[in-house]
Amino acid sequence: MCSAAPLAPPRPRGGARGGAEKLTQVDINGLSVKVWEKWREEEHVWPAAKILADYLISPATRPPYCGSADLIVEAGAGTGLLSLILGAAAEESAAQSQSAPAWPPVVATDCDRAALRNMKRNVQENGLGRRVSIQEWNWLFPTLPPWSAEVDLLVASDIIYDNTTAYLHLSRHLAEILSRHHRNTQGAASQEQEVSTQGGTSHHGPIALMLLQVRNGGQGYTGSSVEAFMSDLRARKLQVECLKLPPSCTRAYQEDFPDLHERLHLLQISAPAHTPVDFKSSPGAYGRLDRTCLGDGMCDEEILAMWQQSDL
Numbered sequence: 125m126c127s128a129a130p131l132a133p134p135r136p137r138g139g140a141r142g143g144a145e146k147l148t149q150v151d152i153n154g155l156s157v158k159v160w161e162k163w164r165e166e167e168h169v170w171p172a173a174k175i176l177a178d179y180l181i182s183p184a185t186r187p188p189y190c191g192s193a194d195l196i197v198e199a200g201a202g203t204g205l206l207s208l209i210l211g212a213a214a215e216e217s218a219a220q221s222q223s224a225p226a227w228p229p230v231v232a233t234d235c236d237r238a239a240l241r242n243m244k245r246n247v248q249e250n251g252l253g254r255r256v257s258i259q260e261w262n263w264l265f266p267t268l269p270p271w272s273a274e275v276d277l278l279v280a281s282d283i284i285y286d287n288t289t290a291y292l293h294l295s296r297h298l299a300e301i302l303s304r305h306h307r308n309t310q311g312a313a314s315q316e317q318e319v320s321t322q323g324g325t326s327h328h329g330p331i332a333l334m335l336l337q338v339r340n341g342g343q344g345y346t347g348s349s350v351e352a353f354m355s356d357l358r359a360r361k362l363q364v365e366c367l368k369l370p371p372s373c374t375r376a377y378q379e380d381f382p383d384l385h386e387r388l389h390l391l392q393i394s395a396p397a398h399t400p401v402d403f404k405s406s407p408g409a410y411g412r413l414d415r416t417c418l419g420d421g422m423c424d425e426e427i428l429a430m431w432q433q434s435d436l
């Protein structure tokens with residue numbers, strides 16, 4: 125992992141409100157969407173969202189498993205830009221010849237209710253209601269939402285950066301989602317196809333692709349949370365592959381973020397084909413629900429009540 129100087133320009137902490145909202149046109153690889161955004165952590169389009177969208181839709185980098193996914197879910201979607209671009213790609217491929225790659229429906233999720241309202245508006249603004257749906261999902265919830273049984277590809281950009289331990293809850297959920305084949309087959313031959321990833325390892329079932337940006341230098345950001353997230357995933361026996369991001373992906377951000385390329389980590393996470401994954405240990409091992417995970421915009425008391433009712 126890289127060590128890094130403070131990130132410029134400064135970012136608002138979660139929940140901090142500021143600046144007028146504006147409608148921004150975002151063009152990525154021939155696709156164009158309009159996004160309502162403002163200078164607020166959860167309602168701003170961060171560079172990693174654009175970069176991951178570009179990576180996913182560009183023929184040169186698009187992972188082959190995108191073509192066989194029936195459902196994509198985005199975690200911590202913020203403005204929903206990444207999901208909107210995937211939705212726009214689906215619209216385009218539906219309108220084009222059969223040779224265009226097909227894109228499945230996308231569920232964009234977040235924990236922040238203002239961001240969810242804004243995301244709904246962004247979906248309407250772009251007429252993508254048939255392609256992109258919005259659902260509340262907070263990784264601090266003790267149990268998984270219904271879509272978790274169907275998702276084939278979970279994507280996320282710039283969602284782990286601060287000094288809370290919310291990522292430990294996300295890694296537990298990922299272990300459960302990605303090891304679906306183990307639970308479905310219980311030792312019998314899997315119905316799902318074994319797939320070889322970029323790194324050559326084999327796995328069954330769903331994949332997560334996350335573009336995480338290491339940041340530190342005050343304001344509660346710490347690069348070590350990305351490292352700790354990766355360690356927790358590996359401790360649960362998930363496969364974590366660091367994929368190569370072509371330098372051209374970050375060229376447009378050179379002026380504002382000179383060292384962005386070194387700060388970005390493209391993680392491909394999957395469950396190994398033949399090793400059981402630990403999705404049972406709860407972050408309780410880290411002090412049950414850590415109150416420091418709860419920030420503005422997260423419904424603290426509702427989440428605490430869910431945990432009290434759960435048997436975790």
Ligand SMILES: C[S@@+](CC[C@H](N)C(=O)[O-])C[C@H]1O[C@@H](n2cnc3c(N)ncnc32)[C@H](O)[C@@H]1O
Binds near residue numbers: 168169173200262
């Ligand atoms: C820096 S923003 C990135 C937004 C978007 N992915 C992008 O790249 O533009 C981080 C997002 O993660 C979401 N997030 C943080 N903690 C979360 C949690 N516990 N559950 C779900 N989403 C969370 C925030 O609400 C916010 O929208």
